[in-house]
Amino acid sequence: MAIQAIIFVLGVWLFQQMSFIPSIFWLLAFIPLIFCAYRFVVIRRVAFHVLALALGFVWAGLFASWRLADALPYEWESKEVELVGVVATLPQVIENGTRFNVNVERVLTPGAHVPEHIALAQYADGFSEIKKPTDLLAFHAGERWHLRVKLKRPHATMNPHGFDFEAWALERNIRAVGVVRKASTNQRLSDFVWRPTYMIEALRERVQSRISQVLKGRPYAGVLQALVMGDESEITQEDWQVFLRTGINHLMSISGLHITMLSGIAFAFVMALWRRSSKFTLKLPARKAAVVAGVLVALSYALVAGFSVPTQRTVYMLMVFAFALWSNKPVDIVKVLAYALFVVALLDPWAVLAPGFYLSFGAVAIIAYALGGRLGQSHWFTAAVRTQWVVTLGLVPLLLLMFQQISLISPVANALAIPIVSLLVVPLSLLGAILPIDGALWLAHWLMQALMLALKWMAALPLSTWQQQAPPVWTFLLAMFGLVWMLLPRGFPLRLLGVIFFLPLFLVMPKAPEEGAMLVTVLDVGQGLAVFVRTHQHTLLYDTGPQYTSLTDAGGRILVPYLRAEGVKRLDGLVVSHNDNDHSGGMRSVLSQVPVNWMASSLPQLPAELRNIKHLTCFAGQQWTWDGVRFEMLSPDLTSYPDKAIKDNNRSCVLKITSVSGSALLAGDIERPVEMRLAENAGSSLKADVLIVPHHGSRTSSSETWIEAVNPKTVIFTVGYRNRFGHPKPDIVARYLRRNIKTYRSDENGAVLFNFNAKSGWSEQAWRNTHCHYWHDK
Template sequence: MQMAIISFAAGIWIAQYQPRLLSGTALILITTGLTIGGAAALQWYKSGVLRENLFRALVLLVAFGVGFAWSGWRAAWRIADELPPAWEGRDVEVTGLVAELPEPSEQGVRFVFQVEKAAGPVPQRILLSWYAKERGAESATAPVVRPGERWRFTVRLKRPHGLVNPNGYDYEAALLERGVRATGNVRSGPPPALLDRFVSQPMILVHRLRDAIRDRFSAALPGKEYAGVLIALAVGDQRAIPDEQWTVFRNTGISHLISISGLHVSMVGILVAWLVGKAWRRSSRRMLRLPAMKAAAAAGLVAAAAYAILAGMGIPTQRSLIMLAVVALALLGGRQPSGSQVLCLALLCVLAFDPWAVLAAGFWLSFGAVAILMFLLGGRVAAAKGWRAAVASQLGITLATIPALIVLFNGFSLVSPLANALAIPLVSFVITPLTLLAIVLPLTGLLDLAHGLFGLLMVFLEWLAALPFAMWSQAAPPAILAGAAIAGVVWLMLPRGTPARSAGVLMVLPMLAWVPERPAPGTFRMTVLDVGQGTAVHVQTARHELVYDTGPAYRQGGDAGARVVVPYLQAAGIGHIDRLVVSHNDLDHSGGMSSVLGGTNVGDIAANFVPEGEADGKGKPPVRPCTAGEAWVWDGVEFRVLHPRAEVLGKISDNDASCVLRIAAPGGSVLLAGDIERATEQQLVGSEGPALASTVVVVPHHGSKSSSSDAFVAAVSPRAAIHSAGYLNQFHHPHPSVLQRWTDGGATNWRTDGQGAVLVEVGARDVAIAGQRELAPRYWYGH
């Protein structure tokens, strides 16, 4: 059974990486073939035609096909509920319910809306943002909504769309998993109308309770530094935890404790089961009616289920709840399943309900950690006990998860065993119980005590996180090296006495030593990142790194530096930027600067303004001017600033003061034009003339019709014009007339809003260009 479930899971996993969905006819044929094939194999086996090993192979093949087909059917059903392209960007009236826990911010609130009635073909579940200034009121107070409220809104929607970058977070996949098939904003006219204050539905009752607990905790801990952590432990809402704290958690390897993890759900279930069992044994009458073990199992399961539902049923909580349910039901039925059977049944249930779970890092880490523990603690002749078992388990999990952490997060914490040695018992057995007790007993003292204890823990964690060797960071390795490392780790964890067990280290080292290939001298690589409505460009030569602009600050919170640029650099194995060029001080170009300065080491900044603040206490790098005449050569590649002249600074607009940079190598050249407009373009054509000619241009001002004049297009005369713009942005960039102008000038238009990050390889003799959505296509792109 276990191998069949694993094969089923493999089929689901492969299906999620298909570039396009199979047609309905193909899925019907596959399903029919699997049914006939499975029935025939079973009949042949019963009649003795098939041998046992061949039958097992056929079972595994059928299970793989069932997983593949099930994933395809689920995807087809979900994607069918979509917003037609013709309805994007149109105002439409919808009526429905606030379906989940809202996400408040300083700017407004975001929430999942369950549509009951609409004046158009709107999907059943949409994600809406309601900003304060769009309410049509004079007050800037952010709107407040509650789960279960029925509203009538006028909304402007678009199909699910996310930023697509190399090794980046796939927002479109996350929306698909949540069943959200359109996103949009609440419009101010006609004004939103609250129709009902509460509509009772089972899950809405749960979200209403979670909302009330969150509000009570926030009111009880006003302005407290770690209130967000206690809210996360209580109801699974992590949005109030600031990025600085998440950095400490990641660097010390305790992020799993801050989420409501399987450990917490199991702890609640086991604790309640123990208490009920102790109480049950005190009554002989109860013991005669029902054995104490069965009563304890039932009570523990109910408690664990209540906590998991309150936490929002994430993958780790699903896995733990299902495992506890299997064990509890087995005990109630007088059976005793093995650990592998329990884990595989949990795997089957999770993927049958949510086939997109395989795309989440938590899925692999959650199931992997439990499998590792079973492997370490089971089947040993002389297994360790007590504190020795705890230490061995922690060290084993730390070692075994190294390949997965490098693949998923581009690094792992070297101080994790020490941090978890204190954090696991304190968070799991003291802070979390106090927090849960505060849900039942509205005593502020319980929360104050939990908050104080976590504050003491953070003193230790912050000291560990600040150590220079706290984190091992590197580029995401190729699959073959990651696979070899996993095999090496498994070999290392075999029981003592296994021949050449230490040789497993040799299989891990190639992954740890791997460094991505860099451009050869005299060539360079450029990536125009997909940051939405803004610009961020990475340029790499044989031994140097340059970043041009840092992307926008986002309205819903955060910025492109933290969400896109720094994760991209980390995945590429880049921890040092030789030069950060910021074209001008507009938020769509400089909004992510502080995050980039805080997340990487920067040699110097080329900018014509004074950056604010410091880089996470590291001090600001030196700032140099970015004015015409500045030039340097890195590894046979020439960098030259064409604009602005020093004497015009302060006399022209910010857009026209953009730093224009040309990068040239023997095989081709690139022009980065910032936000310059027609007047500056005309001046550049007159002053630079033939020097503007480039193979590739990152189009001025995101393709605004106020830029890209005929004379400028003719002077640059590129083979490729790259437009860095947000999907369905409010400025309608790039303008159709601009696209046509570059096409008429002989260029192929590339767009980050449609093709994701654009990768440009300037080789020794030619230039190659590709879009990330085409390099790594997924069936949900465009749906």
């Protein structure tokens, strides 16, 4: 049955690779045929395996069909709707507002349909009807509210190597996202709705309030909050970088390790006490009592942490292990792991999409394979060191495949951090958060502060982290084979030859364009612009996308991961067209994490912390050639810089890139006056095959004269989904379409990749079109 359980999970995984939801009726009809085949002994085993695969596929399909059916209709996007709902989660403080989930009970707007589970935010900023933070409504978990909201479907940026927000939202059953609108009808209807899930969220809110009060102003209060409640919103970017570089980021949330450790402590404690009482032991064996205690502690911790999807996976896994211990049978780790996989996939078919699913089960599987039956043969310290070594080595292929980086000091950092965090900081934090024992929280914070001193020192070491390109899947499979070979028991010959199978994982680089050719990737950064250009031996980034909040921007969230996955260790050039946030907002993150040879821009001056960068002022007439590809700056004129009346948009760096097979024109946010000047003065040099539409399709740009002068074959509108500016304007889109110009929109097509091949001409690929799954908004 263990093999069938794994095959069932494989069926679930296969369904999650589908680009559409197929009709599952033919599969349902196929199942009786498999039962018929089961009667014949010769093919019975094969039929049973096929049945398990089909059941996994069908099960995932039923779940997906049911969840996707509750969707926000397109016609109700960006329209105001009144509804009654209950605040279903602990409200999370974000920049200029709050964010929370709502369970919708009634829709008051006639004709409107709203999904049952939605995510809302309220903001106080210059673009909102709520102007001051004091005007924000005070939401609390479990309250019933009458609200006016504006919603849209879950839709996010889509890029190579990017985070899939739409899959994340589907797994958490968030079927619409939106904002609370200012209205006189917004009012609290009930102080609290008595339901177990809301009661848990209310308890979590009290725990959060207590941590905030006791540790007010302390630097690592946000870390303790994350460890107790799974709320990572108050961990600073600087601290996250330390955790990532030291490889302990998995500890700074409600990880499976914490839950397992606490459950193990409860198991050992109850076991030690229970077996000392003959009365208790006669009623219930000590091991069974300890199993119950361990499960209850794990479940309680998970509930305080919000019972998030990753937490659920850990609890389900522990329950399977607990059942195996309860049954008084020898624990077969392979079977228990297989059944745990089955339970997790059965209850959460989207778990097979999450990196944590593979890392958690992979770590257990590696330990079971490498150390099964061998730990008892050595001293406990030797066993602990060997376990750490095995897990570190075993997760290298997975970490490089998923994140393109590994921490070289992770074994040392984890050896220090795991006992301090899991055995001391987490229990003390829970004790002080739930009970009125302030000293426990202070002690936990002091321990965390001391640990951070050591971690920051480790993170600052020059070789603390290895970063590289995203390896092809075949190199990952080869490395896994090498790993299996290397971890064979002592006595097997030539185990070190397994290292050879690891080498392609590190050495196979993305194929570079030929001499005279180039790759141009117009990334999807929302309402903004970022274009990556690669020639045979050089790379250039044009614009860095927007800054989303004071803590996040397109540079850190999209560009740096993309560049790392593409194997870019250094940028030869960076051009920031002008000073608007949607073009320069990610600049700090890029420059702080990726070395750059030089930077050109029309910015009046760089921020103080970036003034050590070699900076050039862009102006018409600049040109250079890389690997047979010509780069020309067409605007602005150098003489225009002293003129303070010129808008930032019209001082955008306009860059023309010409390869042997085609050209691309990157025009920033120039408006009609600059377009007319360029059309008049630039002549044939303005013509280009691919055009990034100026100013995102605003009516201030894309004049008829400009379009005729450039005469592009393909244009891209770089816009955010349902952005507040209404870009691109319909009449501007129509202006290009009337000339039979092929158009792309980043909000509809995701990143657009152009391959200007030296031999076969140029071609394009829209990422959302070619790499979509059934959950992606089309």
